[in-house]
Amino acid sequence: MAEDRLIINDNEYTFEPGETILQVAEKNGIRIPTLCYLKGASPTGACRICLVEVKGARALVTACSTPAASNMVIKTDSPRVIEARRFNLELLLSSGNHNCLVQGLDMDSWTDFQLKAMDAKEHKTLCPAYGDCRLQDLAVRYRVKMNRFPPAENQHPIETVNPFIVRDLSRCILCGRCVQACNEVQVNNAISFGYRGSEAKIVTKGDRALKDSDCVFCGECVQACPVGALITKDEMHSPGLDVDIKKVHTTCSYCGVGCQLYLHVKENKVVKVTGVENTGPNHGSLCVKGRFGYDFVNSPERLQKPLIKENGAFREASWDEALSLVTERLSRIKKESGPDSIFVLCSARITNEENYLAQKFTRAVIGTNNVDHCARL
Amino acid sequence: MTNPISDIEKADVILITGSNTTENHPVLSSYVKRAVSFKGAKLIVVDPRKIPITRFATLWLRQNVGTDVAWINGMMHVIVKEKLYDEEYVNTRTVGLDELKKTVQKYTPEYVEGISGIPKKQLIEAARIFAHAPAASILYAMGITQHISGTDNVKSLANLAMLCGNVGIEGGGVNPLRGQNNVQGACDMGGLPNVFTGYQRVDDLVIRERMEKAWGVERLPAKPGLTATLMMEKANAGDLKALYIIGENPMLSDPNLNHAQKSLENLDFLVVQDIFMTETARLADVVLPTASFAEKNGTFVNTERKVQRVRKAIDPPGSAREDWEIIVNLAGRMGYPMSYSDAEAIMAEIAAVTPSYCGINYGRLEYEGIHWPCPSTDHPGTPCLHVDQFSCGLGVFHAIDYIPPAEMTNNEYPLYLTTGRILYHYHTGTMTMKTHGLNELAPNSFVEISREDAETYKISNGSRLKIASRRGEIEAEARISEQAVAGTVFIPFHYAEGAANVLTNAALDPVANIPEYKVCAVKVSKAA
Numbered sequence: 001m002a003e004d005r006l007i008i009n010d011n012e013y014t015f016e017p018g019e020t021i022l023q024v025a026e027k028n029g030i031r032i033p034t035l036c037y038l039k040g041a042s043p044t045g046a047c048r049i050c051l052v053e054v055k056g057a058r059a060l061v062t063a064c065s066t067p068a069a070s071n072m073v074i075k076t077d078s079p080r081v082i083e084a085r086r087f088n089l090e091l092l093l094s095s096g097n098h099n100c101l102v103q104g105l106d107m108d109s110w111t112d113f114q115l116k117a118m119d120a121k122e123h124k125t126l127c128p129a130y131g132d133c134r135l136q137d138l139a140v141r142y143r144v145k146m147n148r149f150p151p152a153e154n155q156h157p158i159e160t161v162n163p164f165i166v167r168d169l170s171r172c173i174l175c176g177r178c179v180q181a182c183n184e185v186q187v188n189n190a191i192s193f194g195y196r197g198s199e200a201k202i203v204t205k206g207d208r209a210l211k212d213s214d215c216v217f218c219g220e221c222v223q224a225c226p227v228g229a230l231i232t233k234d235e236m237h238s239p240g241l242d243v244d245i246k247k248v249h250t251t252c253s254y255c256g257v258g259c260q261l262y263l264h265v266k267e268n269k270v271v272k273v274t275g276v277e278n279t280g281p282n283h284g285s286l287c288v289k290g291r292f293g294y295d296f297v298n299s300p301e302r303l304q305k306p307l308i309k310e311n312g313a314f315r316e317a318s319w320d321e322a323l324s325l326v327t328e329r330l331s332r333i334k335k336e337s338g339p340d341s342i343f344v345l346c347s348a349r350i351t352n353e354e355n356y357l358a359q360k361f362t363r364a365v366i367g368t369n370n371v372d373h374c375a376r377l
Numbered sequence: 378m379t380n381p382i383s384d385i386e387k388a389d390v391i392l393i394t395g396s397n398t399t400e401n402h403p404v405l406s407s408y409v410k411r412a413v414s415f416k417g418a419k420l421i422v423v424d425p426r427k428i429p430i431t432r433f434a435t436l437w438l439r440q441n442v443g444t445d446v447a448w449i450n451g452m453m454h455v456i457v458k459e460k461l462y463d464e465e466y467v468n469t470r471t472v473g474l475d476e477l478k479k480t481v482q483k484y485t486p487e488y489v490e491g492i493s494g495i496p497k498k499q500l501i502e503a504a505r506i507f508a509h510a511p512a513a514s515i516l517y518a519m520g521i522t523q524h525i526s527g528t529d530n531v532k533s534l535a536n537l538a539m540l541c542g543n544v545g546i547e548g549g550g551v552n553p554l555r556g557q558n559n560v561q562g563a564c565d566m567g568g569l570p571n572v573f574t575g576y577q578r579v580d581d582l583v584i585r586e587r588m589e590k591a592w593g594v595e596r597l598p599a600k601p602g603l604t605a606t607l608m609m610e611k612a613n614a615g616d617l618k619a620l621y622i623i624g625e626n627p628m629l630s631d632p633n634l635n636h637a638q639k640s641l642e643n644l645d646f647l648v649v650q651d652i653f654m655t656e657t658a659r660l661a662d663v664v665l666p667t668a669s670f671a672e673k674n675g676t677f678v679n680t681e682r683k684v685q686r687v688r689k690a691i692d693p694p695g696s697a698r699e700d701w702e703i704i705v706n707l708a709g710r711m712g713y714p715m716s717y718s719d720a721e722a723i724m725a726e727i728a729a730v731t732p733s734y735c736g737i738n739y740g741r742l743e744y745e746g747i748h749w750p751c752p753s754t755d756h757p758g759t760p761c762l763h764v765d766q767f768s769c770g771l772g773v774f775h776a777i778d779y780i781p782p783a784e785m786t787n788n789e790y791p792l793y794l795t796t797g798r799i800l801y802h803y804h805t806g807t808m809t810m811k812t813h814g815l816n817e818l819a820p821n822s823f824v825e826i827s828r829e830d831a832e833t834y835k836i837s838n839g840s841r842l843k844i845a846s847r848r849g850e851i852e853a854e855a856r857i858s859e860q861a862v863a864g865t866v867f868i869p870f871h872y873a874e875g876a877a878n879v880l881t882n883a884a885l886d887p888v889a890n891i892p893e894y895k896v897c898a899v900k901v902s903k904a905a
Contacts, residue, residue: 163814186403187410187433216800217818218403233814248690251677253670254803256555257382257405258679258746263671263690270671270690279745281382281679287403289803289815296669296811297691302652303666304695314664319696319706322663326621327710329646329662333618339598343608343617346568347624347700348560351675351687353723354700355559355566356574357715358623361704362602364594365713369570369579369602370617373563376606376891377630 006072015068022050022063025076032076033085033141035092035134035226036175037064040283041184047175048088049138053078060084086142092135094149097170098227100127101139113151122158122168122236129228131241135173136227156201162211164292165222166236169201172229178202178221185285190214191221219291223274223284232292234272242266249276252290253349257281259290270294330366339367346373378681380514380550381748381760386412387548390510392503394423394445394534395520395895398430400800402518402554405680406430409516419510421503423448423495424520425795426825426867427860436503439862442793443524443782443896444493449533450779451489452504453540454481461508463542470766471539473774480776492779508541512548519556519797523895525783528888532775539772545763555680557804558670562678565734565749566727570602575731591730594713604890606631606883612640619646623700624667628656629805629873632881632892633848650703653807656873667700668693674720675701676742678749681760684737685746782896783884786864790846790898792830793865794880797895802871809871822853822868822875824901829863831855834901841904844868846897849879852904866901870894 004014008021008030015024020043025032036047045062052063055073060081075081093101099117117123130136138144156169174193179202182191190213194203204213222230247262259282264272273291277284296302306322307314317325333341344366346358355373362371385391385408398406412418413433422431423438423445431437440448456462457478467474486497507513515538521530535544535551543549555561567573577584585597603611609631611617620641631637641647641660649661658664672693678684693699698706701723705715717723721739728734733750736758741747747758762768786793801819802809809815824842836842838857843850844866853868853875861867868877882897 163817184411184415186407187414216399216403248688249686250670250688250690251558251679251685253558253677253687253808255402256557256560256680257402258558258677258681258683258685259404260685265690268691281681281683282404285404285407288801288818289809290404293803293809293812293815294671295813296652296808297671299653299811301654301811302669302694302697303654303658303664304697305666306696307664307666309662319698322665323703323706323710326648326663326665326707330619330621330648330707331711333645337618340600340602341616341618343603343612343620345605345608345620345622345625345627346563346566348557348563349624349670350563350700351559351673351677351720352562352566352684352727353675353720354623354704355563355568356723356727357701357704357708359567359573360592360715361708361713363573363579363588363597364592365708365711367598369598369600370608371568371602372570372605372608373560373568374557374605374625374627374630375560375564375569376604376889377627377632377894 003070005070006068006074008074009076019068020064021052021061021066021068021072021074024068025063030076032063033138034064035138036177038177038180038185038224039277041180044176044180047092047173049085051081051084051088052076053081082142086144089135089139089142089144090148092173093139093144094151095173096152097123097154098135100130100133100136101144109150116154120158120170122160122166125237127171127228128231128235128238133228134226159209160233161209162217164217164233164288165210165219166231166233167210168229168231171227172202173227174200174202175226177224177226178230181220181224186218186220188214188216188218190216217288217292218286219288220285232272245271252286254289254293259286261286261290263294270297334366340370342366342368343370346371348373348375378550378552378554379544379762380548380552381681382408384548384550384761385409385514385516386416388412388418388510388512388514389548390419390421390507390513391516392421392423392507392513393430393516395522396516396518396554397424397426397428397520397797398516398554400429401556401798403800405554409433419506421506425862425865427862435506436499438495438499438503440493440495442795442865443526443893444779445521445524445530446526446533446777446779447484447489447492448495448500449530449537450481450484450777451486451493451495451500452507453477453537454484454489455486455501455504456508456540457481459505461505462540466542467540471772471774473776476776477536477540477774480778507537510541512546513538513541513543514548514550514552515543516552516554518554520895522553522889523891523893525884525886525893526780527886527891529777529780533777536774536777539774544767544772545761545765547761550761553680556798559677561680561682562676562684565678570604573730574727575733577731588730606885606890606892609637609640612643615643618644620644621648621650622657623650624652626655626657626805626807628660629876629878630870632878632883632894634876634878635849636883650700652697655805655807665703666695666697667703668697673699676724679746682748683746684734684742684749686739686742783893784847784882784897786898790900792899792901794844794846794877794897794899795865795867795895796870796877796881797867798871799869802869804871806871806873822851822872822877823856824853825856825858825861825867826901827861827863828857830861830866831857836901836903843902843904844880844899846880846882846899848882851875851877851879866899
């Protein structure tokens, strides 16, 4: 076998030096489950879900952090691998309030655990991440029943004292994706791992609330969180999986970076915004305005009908009446004072297509080049 | 931008000037932060405020407001004197170096220190770091352009980039960070008084004849129109009778607002088309309700010239209509029927009349955008401009001298005011101020002031201040901050209460007609 070749599940593949087992597998359409792995950040191997078996190695290795090497013989789904993943999932499930999949507990402790987990007032609904949770997905896929370990005591109160993000560390599995999103992707350096052993948790500097920390509420951590530990406030009272929500891929309407985002829409309302992960310029990242500043769309203050000012006050009008009035006044002014006495201010906010028509209207219909927008302002 | 955003992570040195990147272009700033933190890039920041991105900087140079040509010439002086420039690049790809050399000769580090306040050692160090970089990227924004010398400032940055062979290479470039979602597109589409789409000049007979044919009209006007800033003057003088405003709010974004209000009130007829009852819409005779970005199909062009799709997710409220539909309605009523089935059909017409957009259609934009120029449907687009040669052939150095800002401090108005945006709000706040959480994080206007100035004027943090310029006065809360440098205060322009633009100076750059928002003289006192 050549230098840069290895075998995965009995098939031979080539690889580039520096690639990890996971990257080689993904490149070739072989799916290895991951949980803590965050594209674009350095792999940590923390969750041990992407374990694979490498012939000759004593222990199973994490595919996300193990470099591919020549002549490696890898099994991604051997019984040993499956059993190890299932064991690790059980540990993760027992680490906190993961009360969506507890059918394995005996009746007494089942009730106690559910009551305890639902105790917090924020936990009235089962879990906002239900149906959109990587841990739950994997637990279902690996048929994990969660009966080997008793559920851990919840040590952390839920933090809601900021406008946008709910931190529910009782559901945190310490995968570290949020830490990487904050430090390696957005480089806001607001959160990190703190404390040791069973006390370990994700902390801001000085373990303060997000609002009193360096956090700038970009929400990168919320998008990275694979479970229900970091959710947006708007999601807190949602019932989890909602099949009525559709996602529409579009471009952010704030600054000129042009981030690609999904508008999550339900009943003609925008209910959430997330970044589109596999395309530029943002590769999933957004800022506080792009991610959370969408209330204006559904605002009750939106203008809904044309308005005409009479005696200093506005009254509602039909489109026909309003357009007739505009046509009449513009036509008269054009006739009396010439086309150059009219000016059209088009906009850096509207689409290309609309700007195109605005300048065409100005030049071809009004007959002046008096058209500009706020590029200067 | 001459280069794509992704190039920022490929730069060896990044020079940021006149851009509060982390607050105004947060996602783009993460490229800078990653380049510095993980890729070994060096960052030089030149800004009158100690903005957050300075935390990542190798060097922060603090210039006096409005002295940009001086420090840029100073850097070039050092680079020329120490022969650090890219000789081969300059010889083969540019013209005008001799003139430039002559002009920058007097900009010695000592001379520049006198004007800009930048210590000469720092200037020399910055020049060396910049010149030694295999690829250096310059990022700038309105802190460079919103001056009476805005055009000169931009040309000076272009001089610096060319001198070091940084234009047309990966990781380099002269990169303006555009502040609005589609300001690039509005320019590309001919939303300017002197050009049709794709910057085709209105005073060029051949182009005009082509557009006349495409649009089916007999004669298009040849004389360039007014710029938005001069338009206000004409309205004030009574020469302009009617104004049709689509999605803009000059009553908060224009300089010298008291004057702007008088101008708008002086019109015979004002139509405002918007999604909210803005400060400007209140002055209108007719207000037309429109669809927001979530309610329409179309395209925006981002700061790296990438044309990207906008898709309709929901229906507009009430009887609000998409802007293009309203324009089609009006054109028809005024005797020029326009007929488009949808936004895609309009893009097809744009491509037909615009050489740089010829290859762009919705089919190609389905998942990923395309950087213009894109001259044909099999052309991949142009992420990086000026690669083998400049669009105009040879790159031209412009020898430029420093001129001081239009308004200087004096005994009566002893402080400089500079304006800008903050992270949690956007432009005139029409959109962001509808989100409760953003208002909670940034509820009201403030004056950022240095500790030294606060002591001088006996101001305590959080107290109400009166700030006055020669044009007006406002009240706002004092915020003593490490970001401010003695002698200069900062006020965000988002807020209608405590509107910074009541104070700003409408003095214009003679070429671009940009107002000097970034420099004016003010005085502060405790509010009564």
